[in-house]
Amino acid sequence: MSEQPFTPNQIFNLSLSTIEQRMMDFYEETQDNATTIQLLLALRVRYQLGAEEFALVLKDLVKYLFTRTKVTKTMKKFIYFFQDYFETSEWKRINLRVFPVRNFIEKAKSLILSPLAKLLPIEVAAT
Incomplete structure (x- = not known):
């Protein structure tokens, strides 16, 4: 991870236009997804x-990071803080992109359990 481009004081006191310009400059210069997402999360806190x-x-920038860059641990860790940046259909695609295995397992489980639930008594299927 690269050196932080902002101090905590700057993150919570700079104007919107200044932060936007500096964040864009930082990302264009470094292409550091992890640090950029962490800084965006700090702005969400603000x-x-x-x-x-x-x-x-x-x-x-948020949409670009989550749709066009390589999925990272930082992205997986903080994705849910950025849910309101996306429409419902976009969010489903991004969720599939970031968590492909988890979504595959959930889909497979529902396909397997759905027919079984019809065969089993209601009490057993509910548990």
């Missing part, structure tokens, strides 16, 4: 603390 103008800060 929004949650009451900075309404940070509601969907750098939406295009």
